[in-house]
Amino acid sequence: MRMRVKAIYKNEVLKPLEKLGLKEGEKVEIETSNAVQRTRGIIKINHKLSEEIAESDELSVAIIH
Numbered sequence: 786m787r788m789r790v791k792a793i794y795k796n797e798v799l800k801p802l803e804k805l806g807l808k809e810g811e812k813v814e815i816e817t818s819n820a821v822q823r824t825r826g827i828i829k830i831n832h833k834l835s836e837e838i839a840e841s842d843e844l845s846v847a848i849i850h
Contacts, residue, residue: 790803791803
């Protein structure tokens with residue numbers, strides 16, 4: 786099964802923002818991504834703003850296979 790979910794990274798733990806429908810103990814593979822990394826070199830913004838965007842909870846995404 787493949788799904789895309791947003792998650793929050795806090796205290797060294799990724800926490801999904803929605804129910805995943807997984808069984809207890811089920812193993813998953815996680816791929817992370819954020820908009821700043823995907824657009825590096827395309828969008829010109831100052832360093833401080835790029836850090837704020839990278840740390841934003843709204844841009845956190847986890848892809849679960």
